[in-house]
Amino acid sequence: MTAETSQTLDRGLRVLKLLADTDHGLTVTELSNKLGVNRTVIYRLLATLEQHALVRRDLGGRARVGLGVLRLGRQVHPLVREAALPALRSLAEDVGATAHLTLADGGEALAVAVVEPSWTDYHVAYRTGFRHPLDRGAAGRAILAGRRPDDELETGYVLTHGELEAGASGAAAPLLGVGGIEGSVGVVMLADSVPDQVGSRVVNAAQEVADALR
Numbered sequence: 001m002t003a004e005t006s007q008t009l010d011r012g013l014r015v016l017k018l019l020a021d022t023d024h025g026l027t028v029t030e031l032s033n034k035l036g037v038n039r040t041v042i043y044r045l046l047a048t049l050e051q052h053a054l055v056r057r058d059l060g061g062r063a064r065v066g067l068g069v070l071r072l073g074r075q076v077h078p079l080v081r082e083a084a085l086p087a088l089r090s091l092a093e094d095v096g097a098t099a100h101l102t103l104a105d106g107g108e109a110l111a112v113a114v115v116e117p118s119w120t121d122y123h124v125a126y127r128t129g130f131r132h133p134l135d136r137g138a139a140g141r142a143i144l145a146g147r148r149p150d151d152e153l154e155t156g157y158v159l160t161h162g163e164l165e166a167g168a169s170g171a172a173a174p175l176l177g178v179g180g181i182e183g184s185v186g187v188v189m190l191a192d193s194v195p196d197q198v199g200s201r202v203v204n205a206a207q208e209v210a211d212a213l214r
Contacts (some may be wrong), residue, residue, distance in 0.1 A: 002082055011035060012048065015045050016033060018035075020065050025157070028042045028046070053067055088185070090205070095120070097188060098114060098117070100186055101113040108134060122190065140185045143182050157204075164188075169192065171202045
């Protein structure tokens, strides 16, 4: 802690992080032990967080993340989209294909940013808000690959053909090293396959987006 930071706010944020990392919630005693602070302090922190719906406590006294966190989370997508757009525009123009940033949303892949190339005669229409299962399509498969850092992709990207749209091929690379965000950057094009150089460019774009989000 430095003179410019708030110890109380720091503790409150640490409480939220601890609760976010558990499915069964934590008791006041468990939080007190994990943070190394008095139970009275934990009671006060939880009471304050409950007032803002960021924490809820069940009948057994276990604290869990509250629904108020969802309202905060809705504002994350616009910020992520804004940070990713420059890299996506460059990618779309360079390869002449629709570029997209996709994030994991439960068991689905959600397109949060899409950029279409300006100079092509035709390209695949791919709209923001499009959802599909994580295990279908290059974007979702790349996110799943990013969950297995020990099983590195040989090329750094995932290729698919016709899984989401007949005649369309996709390439996507996972976002790596971005805390709290599971996502991928990819392109989709009307072709039988994606050229190797396009796949490599997708990997570079994913790195650019990851750097922008750190």
